[in-house]
Amino acid sequence: MLTDELNSDGEALPPLPAAPPGKKPRLNVHHAVVGQQQSLETVFPLLQQEVRTKTLRAPAVRHAVDAFYFHCAQQTESTRLDAAFRRELLQYFDEELFDWKDNATPAFVLGTSLNEAVFGSVIKLHLAHDDTEAAWELINKLRRAALAHAAETQKEPTKLHFRTVSPLLEHDCRRGRFLSAFSRWQELKLHDVEWTSAMEDVLTQMVIACIKHNRQQPETDSSEAHFHNQMTSLLHDLQVSCREVTVPNIQRLQNAFRDAGYIVKFVPSDAHMNSKCPCCGRALIKQDLSEAERELMLTAIETRRTKVTPKTTLAKEYLAPFRHWLLQRHEKFQLENPPPTSKRAKPLLHFVLDGPNVAYLNQNFDAGSCRVDQVDALARQLQAQGHLVSITMPNGYLADKFVLRIRTKKMKAARRQGKFSTRERTPLEKDILARWKDEDLVFSCLTNVLSDDLFWLYASVLLGREGRVVTNDQGRDHVYAMLNSDASANGNVTELKAKANDRETESPLISMDLIARWKELTTVNIVIKHEEVTQSSVTAADGMMTPIPIEEIRLLEPLPFSRVPQVTALQHFHFPITEHALQHEHPNQIHTQRQRTRWLCVHRKSSTK
Ligand SMILES: [Zn+2]
Ligand SMILES: [Zn+2]
Known part of the structure; x- marks a missing residue:
């Protein structure tokens, strides 16, 4: 990966540690320029010598190059850099540092041959004298070098940081050359920047x-x-x-x-x-999801690794019974409820309830509980309006005795010491679970294999426009992480993407934009209001036998438009x-x-x- 010591904001670099005794001292550009106030003209020959003797293969030398050109770019912006010296710097960069020619070997590898940071600085050196063509030519040469290396290694080309190329776009805009900025951006955004x-x-x-x-x-x-x-x-x-x-x-x-x-x-x-x-x-x-994008999300979910046998089985295998159950109910419902003929009638939908999320809503206090009655009340409310309801629940939550997961300090501390609070089902809850079973309303998710979140996510993508998910959990970041976790754990997105192209078992990467649009189409938030009960009268035991009555359940439908520019x-x-x-x-x-x-x-x- 790229070394990033120099950021575009020009934040100071930490000084490099002094060379250990017995080793050749290394050039500390930052110390020389900032600490000792040496001129760049004085430091330049030292840098050249460093490159000659130790070569750019040494990370410390590349770091010195980055730091030196960073200070050059800074000084040229404040017009303290001599014009002839500036030309000398650019020439040295072209002829000695980035002397890659098309079809040349060895390949140029960004981050190994040179770091990306120095390119940003050299581009700024060009721009300081309004030489936009030279800056653009440098970006193009860097793109060609990346493509050549990618072709050789059969990998996706390394993308550039936006901050490396953005000074050119800004410069064009500032000088009133919009069309130039726009057309350059059209080229860059297609392949070359993250x-x-x-x-x-x-x-x-x-x-x-x-x-x-x-x-x-x-x-x-x-x-x-x-x-x-x-x-x-x-x-x-x-x-x-x-x-x-x-x-x-x-x-x-x-x-x-x-x-x-x-x-x-x-x-x-x-x-x-x-x-x-x-x-x-x-x-x-209101933005939509294309059929191709829906397929992509399905593939991303189905190709998740399972917790039990991550090397041999994919989520698809464990999701298959759920898919079958869900779609069979959906089809039956649709046959019984043909779409309304009157335009004013609201269409009937298939609501998938994120069981644990609704059950634990407003329950994060010490006497809180896993309120299946909340889930049931919501289900009844939706059914009364004519909708179809499916509930996803971790299998553990459906047992007669189960572990409570209340998120308070006290409960968390107890869990850390291995003390889990468990409790038995109350008669009221047993009735509820029996009704669910009777009506085939709930799917018991094997959470030792897959996260239960993956089930409702899968359901919402399968049902498309005819489905909704009721959950307050899971901002789009959470779903993003869930779908792209292999990639983020590995850290090398490009490599994974390349693999994904060869092997169909690999998961495609899903963009944050796609997840945001999916969320805007499917996710319904929920507000549950409870009757007012004095906190002191509710002990843990009480809370479970006589839960605080629900006063009102309100659903917040997705917006009828997209919140985007x-x-x-x-x-x-x-x-x-x-x-x-x-x-x-x-x-x-x-x-x-x-x-x-x-x-x-x-x-x-x-x-x-
Ligand atoms: Zn510095
Ligand atoms: Zn308006």
């Missing part, structure tokens, strides 16, 4: 450059069509990289649109958007605003921390003139 939420700032800059560029064009149908297509493309990329836009970027967009004569307004929450946008009157778009219609744009850290979405907190869900609506009065 998607990351760090793209948000640069993509926002490109959107703004796009708006400015459009203002300078004569207003014709064809210029409007170009603008529409470019904005659609950029907003799509924003959606893939970050979905929501942070406040500082929203402010930048707001200003740029306003300057260009758009009507710019804030919509206070998702609820205001339900039928259509109150500012522009357009209905927001979108081109809703010609000259109508909508941007959802991030006001919470999506990355830290915490299970079971969805309804407790009421998030703000503002939008920015931007539009022009429909072209009536």
Whole structure:
């Protein structure tokens, strides 16, 4: 993997340790430049000598090269670097450091021949003198080198960090060369960079450059069509990289649109958007999953490793009986309930309940319990509305005696000491379980083989548009981790992906964007309100014999639109605003921390003139 000591923010490197006695001292560029205030001109010959004697194969030498060019790029940005010296540095880089020629051997391997960091610095050296062609040529040469190495080793080419190439895009935007930035980005995004939420700032800059560029064009149908297509493309990329836009970027967009004569307004929450946008009157778009993407998710689930025999069996084998059970019930239900003919009637759906999640909802206090009655009440409510209900439960939860999993400090501490609290089923619960069995409502998941989460996830993908999952657990990050766990454990995504192409038993990688869209289509959150009971009157024993009565169960259906930046219609744009850290979405907190869900609506009065 790449060494990353230099980050693009220019954070200081930790000083290298002094050379052990008896070894040749090594060049500490950072110490020389920052500590001893030596000029780069003085350090340069030392660096060259280091490269000559120890070669770039030594990680310490590559590190010195990174550090040296990092300081060069920094000084050139503050215009302290002599022009002739700058040329000398670039020449040395071209002729000595990155002297790879097309079809040359040995292959150039990023991270072994040179680190990626030095390329970012050299690109900045070019840009400081507005030499965008040289910067672009360097990126292209690096891409060719990566492709050549990939072909030789039959692996996927190494992707570049976005921060290596983004200074060029930013530079083009700043200089008002939007079309150049846009076309370069179209090339890079296809194969060469890893998607990351760090793209948000640069993509926002490109959107703004796009708006400015459009203002300078004569207003014709064809210029409007170009603008529409470019904005659609950029907003799509924003959606893939970050979905929501942070406040500082929203402010930048707001200003740029306003300057260009758009009507710019804030919509206070998702609820205001339900039928259509109150500012522009357009209905927001809901994204779908394509059939190919659904297949991809199915494959990703079915090719999970099992806990018992990870080398020989795949999840598919253990999911097969569940699939059979689920689809048989689904088919029977559909035969008995043909789709409504009236448009106003709500379609009947197949709800899959994440059993343990609903049972433990609001139960994380010492007297809490595994409330199968909560699951049952929800099931009855949905059945009364005519829906089909299936429940997934770990097999252990269905036994007459089971282990309680209350998440409080006291209970966790007890578990760490090996003290598990178990309890017997109450008569009330036995009745409930008997009813479930009678109606064939519940599937008992063998959790020693597969996580029970994989079952409801599988169900929701199998049922597609006709299904919903009721759970408060599992932000999209959790599902992402569950589906891509082999990859993250291994750490080498590229290698795994290459393997996945050869062997069909390997799991495909699923993007965060795909999981977010899946979640927006299928996941229903739940709020359970209990009657008010004084806490002191509820002892653990009490809580189990006479559970606190349920007052109300409310389901939060998925939104009728997607919370992503979108081109809703010609000259109508909508941007959802991030006001919470999506990355830290915490299970079971969805309804407790009421998030703000503002939008920015931007539009022009429909072209009536
Ligand atoms: Zn440094
Ligand atoms: Zn609007």
